[in-house]
Amino acid sequence: MAAKSTAIIQMHHVDKHYGELHVLQDINLDVQKGEVVVLIGPSGSGKSTLCRTINRLETIDSGEILFEGKPLPQEGKELAAYRAEIGMVFQSFNLFAHKTILDNVTLGPREVLGTPKEEAEKEAMDLLARVGVAEQAHKVPAQLSGGQQQRVAIARSLAMHPKAMLFDEPTSALDPEMINEVLEVMVGLAKEGMTMVVVTHEMNFARRVSNRVVFMADGQIMEEGAPDEFFDHPKTERAKDFLDSIRGH
Amino acid sequence: MGVGEVVAEFGGVYVSSLLSTWLMTIVCFAGGLALGVLVTIMRVSPIKPLRVVGDFYVQVFRNIPTISLLVIFVYALPYLGLLLDYRTCLIVCIILVVASFASENFMSGINAIGVGQIEAARSVGLSFSQIVRLIVIPQALRTTVLPMTNLLIATLLTTAIGSQVPLTPPELTGMVNYVNARSVAGISAFVVSAICYAGTALLLGFLGNKLDKKVRIVR
Ligand SMILES: Nc1ncnc2c1ncn2[C@@H]1O[C@H](COP(=O)(O)OP(=O)(O)OP(=O)(O)O)[C@@H](O)[C@H]1O
Ligand SMILES: [Mg+2]
Numbered sequence: 001m002a003a004k005s006t007a008i009i010q011m012h013h014v015d016k017h018y019g020e021l022h023v024l025q026d027i028n029l030d031v032q033k034g035e036v037v038v039l040i041g042p043s044g045s046g047k048s049t050l051c052r053t054i055n056r057l058e059t060i061d062s063g064e065i066l067f068e069g070k071p072l073p074q075e076g077k078e079l080a081a082y083r084a085e086i087g088m089v090f091q092s093f094n095l096f097a098h099k100t101i102l103d104n105v106t107l108g109p110r111e112v113l114g115t116p117k118e119e120a121e122k123e124a125m126d127l128l129a130r131v132g133v134a135e136q137a138h139k140v141p142a143q144l145s146g147g148q149q150q151r152v153a154i155a156r157s158l159a160m161h162p163k164a165m166l167f168d169e170p171t172s173a174l175d176p177e178m179i180n181e182v183l184e185v186m187v188g189l190a191k192e193g194m195t196m197v198v199v200t201h202e203m204n205f206a207r208r209v210s211n212r213v214v215f216m217a218d219g220q221i222m223e224e225g226a227p228d229e230f231f232d233h234p235k236t237e238r239a240k241d242f243l244d245s246i247r248g249h
Numbered sequence: 250m251g252v253g254e255v256v257a258e259f260g261g262v263y264v265s266s267l268l269s270t271w272l273m274t275i276v277c278f279a280g281g282l283a284l285g286v287l288v289t290i291m292r293v294s295p296i297k298p299l300r301v302v303g304d305f306y307v308q309v310f311r312n313i314p315t316i317s318l319l320v321i322f323v324y325a326l327p328y329l330g331l332l333l334d335y336r337t338c339l340i341v342c343i344i345l346v347v348a349s350f351a352s353e354n355f356m357s358g359i360n361a362i363g364v365g366q367i368e369a370a371r372s373v374g375l376s377f378s379q380i381v382r383l384i385v386i387p388q389a390l391r392t393t394v395l396p397m398t399n400l401l402i403a404t405l406l407t408t409a410i411g412s413q414v415p416l417t418p419p420e421l422t423g424m425v426n427y428v429n430a431r432s433v434a435g436i437s438a439f440v441v442s443a444i445c446y447a448g449t450a451l452l453l454g455f456l457g458n459k460l461d462k463k464v465r466i467v468r
Pocket of ligand 2: 047048169
């Protein structure tokens with residue numbers, strides 16, 4: 001494993017409660033620059049919550065989260081500036097419904113980074129071409145298929161030149177025939193060296209590009225390991241049961 | 250006196266009272282929308298006291314008959330040393346009430362946006378005020394065209410309480426008193442005013458529908 005100092009995301013003894021529910025329990029997780037970490041585990045185990053604490057969409061009760069060695073900003077301008085550096089892709093795409101595809105992608109660069117309109121649009125068109133939806137640039141989100149919308153959402157994140165990207169079940173809301181077109185885009189990103197934290201149950205994706213699989217249950221990290229090792233030889237009973245259930249045994 | 254005679258004799262004054270009603274409607278609705286946006290921003294702000302004040306505002310002004318508010322303004326405010334002319338009192342009262350209903354419309358428009366888009370906007374690095382300006386207000390405006398059209402028509406009809414205070418020129422309902430004080434038109438004076446209200450409301454409803462079709466957000 002790489003030296004600790006190169007970890008871009010560090011979570012130390014992170015705890016979080018929702019009322020009585022201890023949703024994150026003593027979470028310790030380091031993500032190296034360029035690493036792809038897949039988070040996997042049963043429904044309700046806290047995967048989304050963990051993912052969302054990294055860009056502070058969820059606050060934590062105790063412990064600390066560092067990005068590039070610095071604690072996350074608590075609020076205000078600093079927090080917004082920090083979030084601009086972290087891409088986030090949601091299960092339900094969450095495109096801005098009143099804006100065209102092109103405007104969805106240029107909004108962040110223009111309003112947050114101050115990129116001039118022409119430059120932002122040129123880059124957005126390049127990104128849309130890269131994810132294969134350039135022809136849709138002047139439509140609105142509702143006119144696109146789920147797979148197309150999710151690829152636009154990825155382009156929207158990329159337009160901010162993020163230092164790391166978070167994916168919370170990016171293919172779970174998609175019809176089966178659209179899953180691959182989104183995964184292919186993500187594979188491309190991983191190969192280019194993007195740092196990624198991905199909540200997903202797509203085992204092929206995990207095996208192909210992830211460096212590490214982290215298995216969560218009941219708010220805890222139960223085990224972690226290289227993808228082939230984890231999928232072929234899970235160490236804990238919980239992980240074995242879980243893998244059996246998603247393989248449909 | 251028939252409707253035709255009323256129009257023949259008072260047509261000119263009717264036109265100016267119709268214009269007066271239209272102008273008052275526009276001023277009250279525009280003022281109500283602006284104040285309604287402000288109240289709504291308070292109600293969704295991250296600052297709790299602002300939210301409380303915003304909610305309280307709506308509860309107060311949504312639940313008082315506008316005419317009662319007008320009575321308070323006309324009779325009570327002078328005791329507090331605040332002397333406003335009748336037209337100002339009327340306009341302020343209607344604005345206060347319209348703003349509370351406008352805010353309720355905006356809130357339902359905002360609730361239709363869904364937390365996901367807001368989280369996406371935060372993830373991109375937009376600030377609270379940018380999210381309000383770029384995401385929330387445009388969507389809330391575009392999804393509330395129909396309820397706002399209804400509110401505009403309600404505002405038009407509410408200006409009729411202007412008949413309870415002396416105005417020059419009178420608005421459409423006050424016009425009935427004006428005509429009947431000068432002739433024996435009786436019900437005919439009402440009929441002319443009613444036609445003016447109904448015609449305006451129909452036109453507004455038609456335009457509102459057209460606008461809604463044009464700007465509605467497909468989801
Ligand atoms: N805002 C909230 N308030 C209260 N409880 C919540 C909230 N968000 C999540 N929870 C609870 O916290 C637990 C963990 O939720 P989380 O969404 O992180 O799970 P998950 O592993 O992502 O599950 P899934 O696979 O279903 O998406 C669940 O029991 C959930 O009901
Ligand atoms: Mg989840």
